[in-house]
Amino acid sequence: MENREFIAKRIAKELKDGDVVNLGIGMPTMVANYIPKDVNVMLQAENGILGVGPKAGEGEQKSDCIDAGGNYVTTVKGTSFFDSSFSFCIIRGGHVDITVLGALEVDEEGNVANWMIPGKKVPGMGGAMDLVVGAKKVILAMEHVNKNGAPKIVKKCRLPLTAVNVARTIVTEMAVIDVVPKKGLVLKEIAPGLTVEDVQNATEAKLIISPDLKVMEV
Amino acid sequence: MENREFIAKRIAKELKDGDVVNLGIGMPTMVANYIPKDVNVMLQAENGILGVGPKAGEGEQKSDCIDAGGNYVTTVKGTSFFDSSFSFCIIRGGHVDITVLGALEVDEEGNVANWMIPGKKVPGMGGAMDLVVGAKKVILAMEHVNKNGAPKIVKKCRLPLTAVNVARTIVTEMAVIDVVPKKGLVLKEIAPGLTVEDVQNATEAKLIISPDLKVMEV
Amino acid sequence: MKNKITSAQEAISMIKDGDSIMVGGFLTGGHPEHLVAALLNENSAGNLTIISNDTGTQELSIFQLVKSGRVKRIFASYIGSNPETGRLLMTKEATVQLFPQGTLAEKIRAGGAGLGGFLTPVGVGTIVEEDKRKIEIDNKEYLLEMPLKANVALIKAHMADETGNLVINGSSRNFNIVMATAADYVIAEVDEYVKAGEIDPNHVNVPGIFVNAIVKVG
Amino acid sequence: MKNKITSAQEAISMIKDGDSIMVGGFLTGGHPEHLVAALLNENSAGNLTIISNDTGTQELSIFQLVKSGRVKRIFASYIGSNPETGRLLMTKEATVQLFPQGTLAEKIRAGGAGLGGFLTPVGVGTIVEEDKRKIEIDNKEYLLEMPLKANVALIKAHMADETGNLVINGSSRNFNIVMATAADYVIAEVDEYVKAGEIDPNHVNVPGIFVNAIVKVG
Numbered sequence: 001m002e003n004r005e006f007i008a009k010r011i012a013k014e015l016k017d018g019d020v021v022n023l024g025i026g027m028p029t030m031v032a033n034y035i036p037k038d039v040n041v042m043l044q045a046e047n048g049i050l051g052v053g054p055k056a057g058e059g060e061q062k063s064d065c066i067d068a069g070g071n072y073v074t075t076v077k078g079t080s081f082f083d084s085s086f087s088f089c090i091i092r093g094g095h096v097d098i099t100v101l102g103a104l105e106v107d108e109e110g111n112v113a114n115w116m117i118p119g120k121k122v123p124g125m126g127g128a129m130d131l132v133v134g135a136k137k138v139i140l141a142m143e144h145v146n147k148n149g150a151p152k153i154v155k156k157c158r159l160p161l162t163a164v165n166v167a168r169t170i171v172t173e174m175a176v177i178d179v180v181p182k183k184g185l186v187l188k189e190i191a192p193g194l195t196v197e198d199v200q201n202a203t204e205a206k207l208i209i210s211p212d213l214k215v216m217e218v
Numbered sequence: 219m220e221n222r223e224f225i226a227k228r229i230a231k232e233l234k235d236g237d238v239v240n241l242g243i244g245m246p247t248m249v250a251n252y253i254p255k256d257v258n259v260m261l262q263a264e265n266g267i268l269g270v271g272p273k274a275g276e277g278e279q280k281s282d283c284i285d286a287g288g289n290y291v292t293t294v295k296g297t298s299f300f301d302s303s304f305s306f307c308i309i310r311g312g313h314v315d316i317t318v319l320g321a322l323e324v325d326e327e328g329n330v331a332n333w334m335i336p337g338k339k340v341p342g343m344g345g346a347m348d349l350v351v352g353a354k355k356v357i358l359a360m361e362h363v364n365k366n367g368a369p370k371i372v373k374k375c376r377l378p379l380t381a382v383n384v385a386r387t388i389v390t391e392m393a394v395i396d397v398v399p400k401k402g403l404v405l406k407e408i409a410p411g412l413t414v415e416d417v418q419n420a421t422e423a424k425l426i427i428s429p430d431l432k433v434m435e436v
Numbered sequence: 437m438k439n440k441i442t443s444a445q446e447a448i449s450m451i452k453d454g455d456s457i458m459v460g461g462f463l464t465g466g467h468p469e470h471l472v473a474a475l476l477n478e479n480s481a482g483n484l485t486i487i488s489n490d491t492g493t494q495e496l497s498i499f500q501l502v503k504s505g506r507v508k509r510i511f512a513s514y515i516g517s518n519p520e521t522g523r524l525l526m527t528k529e530a531t532v533q534l535f536p537q538g539t540l541a542e543k544i545r546a547g548g549a550g551l552g553g554f555l556t557p558v559g560v561g562t563i564v565e566e567d568k569r570k571i572e573i574d575n576k577e578y579l580l581e582m583p584l585k586a587n588v589a590l591i592k593a594h595m596a597d598e599t600g601n602l603v604i605n606g607s608s609r610n611f612n613i614v615m616a617t618a619a620d621y622v623i624a625e626v627d628e629y630v631k632a633g634e635i636d637p638n639h640v641n642v643p644g645i646f647v648n649a650i651v652k653v654g
Numbered sequence: 655m656k657n658k659i660t661s662a663q664e665a666i667s668m669i670k671d672g673d674s675i676m677v678g679g680f681l682t683g684g685h686p687e688h689l690v691a692a693l694l695n696e697n698s699a700g701n702l703t704i705i706s707n708d709t710g711t712q713e714l715s716i717f718q719l720v721k722s723g724r725v726k727r728i729f730a731s732y733i734g735s736n737p738e739t740g741r742l743l744m745t746k747e748a749t750v751q752l753f754p755q756g757t758l759a760e761k762i763r764a765g766g767a768g769l770g771g772f773l774t775p776v777g778v779g780t781i782v783e784e785d786k787r788k789i790e791i792d793n794k795e796y797l798l799e800m801p802l803k804a805n806v807a808l809i810k811a812h813m814a815d816e817t818g819n820l821v822i823n824g825s826s827r828n829f830n831i832v833m834a835t836a837a838d839y840v841i842a843e844v845d846e847y848v849k850a851g852e853i854d855p856n857h858v859n860v861p862g863i864f865v866n867a868i869v870k871v872g
Contacts, residue, residue: 018438020645042599042645046755047680048825050643063683064812064824070681070711070735077633078599080640083827083859084680084707085763088756089617092550092776095645111779122743122752123734124708125782130756133776134550164779236656238863260817260863264537265462266607268861281465282594282606288463288493288517295851296817298858301609301641302462302489303545306538307835310558310768313863329561340525340534341516342490343564348538351558352768382561542769552773552789552796554764571770573800578770582791605856638823639857 001218003173006191007141009034009218011100011171014139015041019097020090022046022131025069027141028100034218042078044096046127048087051079068127091127092134099135101128103142103167105157108205110167110179112140113159125162132166144172144202151204153177153185175199176216177207184208189216219436221391224409225359227252227436229318229389232357233259237315238308240264240349243287245359246318252436260296262314264345266305269297286345309345310352317353319346321360321385323375326423328385328397330358331377343380350384362390362420369422371395371403393417394434395425402426407434440600440650444474447623447649451475451588456485456509458544458615459498460591463490463517466608468592468625470653473497475590476504485509487544487586489537489611491518505529511584513537536564539581541614546583548617553582589619593642595628596652597635600644602626609641616646623649658818658868662692665841665867669693669806674703674727676762676833678809681711681735684826686810686843688871691715693808694722703727705762705804707755707829709736723747729802731755754782757799759832764801766835771800807837811860813846814870815853818862820844827859834864841867 001009004027012034015021022044023029032054035041043052045067052067053074061072082090090096105113112132115125132138146152153170170177176189187207190199192215200207219227222245230252233239240262241247250272253259261270263285270285271292279290300308308314323331330350333343350356364370371388388395394407405425408417410433418425448471451457457475461467475481476497484507491512492498501507503520510532515521525532535543536558546554555578559565569580591612593602602624604612616622624642629652666689669675675693679685693699694715702725709730710716719725720738728750733739743750753761754776764772773796777783787798809830811820820842822830834840842860847870 045825047683047828050645051637062824064826066681066683066825068680070683075637077631078597078601078644079637080601080643081637081824081827082640082643083831084755084759084829085832088759089545089549090643090645092756092774093548093617094550095548095617121737121740123740124730124732124752125754126708126732126734127755129754129780129782130776133778134756161780163776263607265465265610268863269855280606282608284463284465284607286462288465293855295849296815296819296862297855298819298861299606299609299855300858300861301613302537302541302611303614306541307763307767308861308863310538310556311766311835312768313766313835339519339522341522342512342514342534343536344490344514344516345537347536347558347562347564351560352538379562381558542767546772549760550775551760552775552791552794554772555770555798557768557770571798573770576770580773580789 003143004030006173006218007171010176010216011139011141015039015098020044020095022096022099022135024101026102028102029069031100044090046087046091048082048084049079051076088130091130094134094136096135098137098139099131100139100141101131103140103152105152105154105159106140106167106170107154107157108184110165111157112162112167113157114162116160118160128162132163137168138166139169139171140167141171144174151202154204174202186210187213189214191216221361222248224391224436225389228394228434229357229359232387233257233316238262238313240314240317240353242319244320246320247287249318262308264305264309266300266302267297269294306348309348312352312354314353316355316357317349318357318359319349321358323370323372323377324358324385324388325372325375326402328383329375330380330385331375332380334378336378346380350381355386356384357387357389358385360388360390362392369420372422392420404428405431407432409434440647441629442649442651444470444651445478447651448474448479450621451479451481453481454483455481455588456487456586458586458589458619459486459488460610460612460615461492462610463493464496466592466604466610466612467492467496468590469496471590471623471625471651472501476501482506483508487511487584489540490514491521493517511535513540541611543581543584544611544614544618547585548614551583553580556581584618586619587621589615589622591616591622591624593624593626595630595635596624596626596650597630598632600647600650601635601640602642602647603635603639604641613642616642621648622646623651625651625653627654658865659847660867660869662688662869663696665869666692666697668839669697669699671699672701673699673806674705674804676804676807676837677704677706677716678828678830678833679710680707680828682714684810684822684828684830685710685714686808687714689808689841689843689869690719694719700724701726705729705802707758708732709739711735729753731758759829761799761802762832762836765803766832769801771798774799802836804837805839807833807840809834809840809842811842811844813848813853814842814844814868815848816850818865818868819853819858820860820865821853821857822859831860834860839866840864841869843869843871845872
């Protein structure tokens, strides 16, 4: 299984029936494909939809129904539309249960950097800063190391931050790690075939091993 | 003609085609009865209507269509409904051209007191403070003196204020007076049969006589 | 999907001593009379805080509730239609705090929207500014007003669907929408109840995620 | 009643050198393409400020406008879909200021709503807080964000009536509603134009008083 698919599948298991969920662009969006049939979540798109359905097929694409990535989407039973101002009342006001976002770096204090690399073209933060500050739970969907093999889970973020002390769970192809305030990074699950040492070696920050350490299942 | 009717009629002449107008409860509401046929104004009710029509008759009363005084009203062509939060965006944001309100006192600086008398039962300010601060033009509809014959147009308000420096035009049964910032109260019109001295004697504040002084016409 | 429909008695049973309760409506318009009647008659919680634009009128159950001695604190804007609230203010049997109507609506919106407060020019130079922080920007003074939240909101809508989506018509929207966003537990009294998908997503005034319990009346 | 319907060329002709222009839409959704095309091709005003969530995509006329050198300042949130905006940010050929999306929406709402600013927890501890006042309340830090207004707003709606009332469907509402409240002159591009009274007052998204000119396309 491809890393991205594995991560998305594992995150899907974090969603509970009735949750309001906002999925970021890219890998986080893939989470929607793996939500169990008996778990009903309301997907929010920050451009103004609550109740995003599957992508729209040919012939059902409507210019008045796109998601925050600009894709044509369908709606579910019980969908509602609203403007950006109300959308961010929902987000910043703590009415989103879970947001899943990618990250460039995350550190021991739950600080997240996911929107810019100095010297490179800046796409802008979009709704990411509001989402990580406002959502009840922030889950990071990220590969454990970057393209050069360097750890992305670090002692202290070096890139410009998206927000301070907001990440609660980190899911990578190697592990599930909880960020516990005033404690640090707690290793909860490791991928099949890996050792704790493998994970620690790919992680700059020191990991606290959970007494309940499990093998990741997807 | 009764004082209140005379005042309401005179104020109706201040409204221009296309104006957005909020009329306070009581005498200000009467202004609606005298708006010329060729002048189309949009009446706003702060509880959430733009385009308030005449009072609803028997059989056309709907619980979902009341004005800010709790009266059943009709709507006009082009009416829109909205919630209190948006209603006060309209009001505080400067999108109401004229508000007409009663006053207990008004002074040389345009300060207005219209919501409480210490020691008496306090009805609350309702939307009055937002309206006088937010509307582009504040017109006061008031009798020139109080029940005891004491002037209500004073040098300096003694009652708790509704807002500072907001009144622009005062219409009473005796006169039309403009409040000119950093100048004072300019007497623009006097009621038929009265002298400037009559008006000044009923006014605590010093009146500046307009070079264009006219007789009030309704 | 959790079934949100319930009885007024059952819904109201979760109100406890010391709770703060937002009550939607503007005078009789959009007022959740059945829910307040249930709170009055089927629940004995005391030491309550009531947040309401006007605390209703003498014909409504909220008049009896205010009179019952169970309400220790009231936040409102206009209380002239409920003499009992006025009496409590005079006798100081309860704390009655009055706000400009737009400020009250915006405080509740800010509570639901995760804002730390807002700056308004309304109330500057009046007794409304007492004990409030003033902030000057470009030589203009503003009051810093704080957000307002509550444990429970009692609101009125025309229609609900199974997911809790609400439609509120005409002038009945008033405070019902913002209050739905600013309370931990939201109970909606509705005239009609329909299946999920029967409300046009464009016509939803309150997304279902905000609504915890629905009581159908009539 | 003034007839608000006009051509794109005529409507756009009032834009002058140095104007600030809000452009509604989220990527392609609810974007006023015909109005921006008219601004690009039928108007030569320069030194413009553009306020837009994302400055559109490469397929839209706004891409050419940003590229034209006529835009000296941009306020946006996400610019990854318009590489020309990213280029201007890198080369500093224009001032490009980025805001969290919810903050941008709220700044525009505050501009239209007559607020002096608002406190948001979003951006604290990031470069977004640079040059901004921080205010601490109950040991939590907030950024004081200022209101944003503009000379002109170009917005997109599905339908307008003769009074200017607008209906905006689905995910196309986004920034169009708040922008309509925050600009001195508002031009709406619409697909359908109907008589006053044909839009249900419950379904109006932007009251007609905010709309100065209507351009029917298609």
